Amino acid sequence: MCGADDLGIHYLDGRRDYLRCPRCRLIHVPAHQHLSPAAERAEYDRHRNDVHDPGYRRFLGRILPPLRARRPPPAQGLDFGCGPGPALVALLREAGYAMAAYDPFYAPDARLLARDYDFITATEVVEHLARPGETLGRLWGCLRPGGVLAIMTQRAREAWRFPTWHYVRDPTHVAFFSADTFRWLARRWGARLSFPGADLAFLEKPR
Ligand SMILES: [Zn+2]
Numbered sequence: 001m002c003g004a005d006d007l008g009i010h011y012l013d014g015r016r017d018y019l020r021c022p023r024c025r026l027i028h029v030p031a032h033q034h035l036s037p038a039a040e041r042a043e044y045d046r047h048r049n050d051v052h053d054p055g056y057r058r059f060l061g062r063i064l065p066p067l068r069a070r071r072p073p074p075a076q077g078l079d080f081g082c083g084p085g086p087a088l089v090a091l092l093r094e095a096g097y098a099m100a101a102y103d104p105f106y107a108p109d110a111r112l113l114a115r116d117y118d119f120i121t122a123t124e125v126v127e128h129l130a131r132p133g134e135t136l137g138r139l140w141g142c143l144r145p146g147g148v149l150a151i152m153t154q155r156a157r158e159a160w161r162f163p164t165w166h167y168v169r170d171p172t173h174v175a176f177f178s179a180d181t182f183r184w185l186a187r188r189w190g191a192r193l194s195f196p197g198a199d200l201a202f203l204e205k206p207r
Contacts, residue, residue: 001026001133001175002184011162018162018176024184026132027156027176034130034174041105043172048084060088060123063150064095066196067119070148070204073097075118080139081125082107088123116144123152127173140189146207149191153177154199177201 002024010020016033020026035043050056071077073096079089082101089101102112120139129135139149154167156178167173182201186193191203 001028001136001181002188003133010159011168013163013168018168024133025178025180027162027178028132029174031130035171040128040172044083044105050085050087053087057087057091060152061091062197063088063121063123063152063200064091066194066200066202067121067148067150068095070202071119071146076100077119077121078102078112078115078117078139078142080120080122081128088121092121113138113142116142117147118144119148119150121150121152123150126151126153126177127167127170127175129175132175132177136185140191140203140205143205145205147205149203149205151177151182151201151203152197152199153201155179155182155201 002021004021004023007019007021009017010027011018016029018027018029021028076098077092078100079086079092080102082089082103084106086101089099092099100112100115101107102109120143122139126132126136143149156162156165156176162168167176179195182193182203185191186203189203190206192206194202196202
């Protein structure tokens with residue numbers, strides 16, 4: 001993410017390598033071991049989440065209270081990586097937000113990344129990013145002063161937990177953030193960082 005090239009081996013499972021950066025602490029699978037875009041898309045097509053599934057809506061809805069506390073409706077948001085059934089977009093519209101939805105596979109309207117927003121949500125997205133530093137930097141640039149980047153991703157914890165962590169076994173997961181990785185990002189951007197949940201990280205832009 002930070003562009004350092006002195007990466008250390010964090011874990012090898014015989015299928016993929018997991019390299020850890022000593023600076024930003026991101027654990028990343030090297031690019032040559034990523035799925036092809038077609039194979040990646042096929043994985044997402046197989047695992048479509050149902051917009052109307054109450055369990056899934058509850059899962060995503062955990063982002064709403066901390067978001068509302070920071071940026072109450074009406075505010076303009078972008079859901080980045082909304083997937084084939086934009087459940088979170090529906091939920092946030094119901095809550096009174098004006099929402100746009102972008103997805104590199106299912107809603108690839110690049111014009112949406114040239115606008116600015118009061119907040120951007122990325123739920124279960126950053127772990128799929130081949131170039132997280134570049135993509136997150138671009139999103140950060142789309143936020144207005146006081147804007148919030150609301151990220152939902154499971155965080156890497158102690159090294160001994162890594163080999164049995166289910167998150168690692170998803171072949172579309174290539175970037176594993178820890179709390180330290182978010183702290184590094186916050187320092188780099190001069191952002192205010194909070195962790196409103198075990199898998200939530202919010203970065204707020206200074207006004
Ligand atoms: Zn790094």
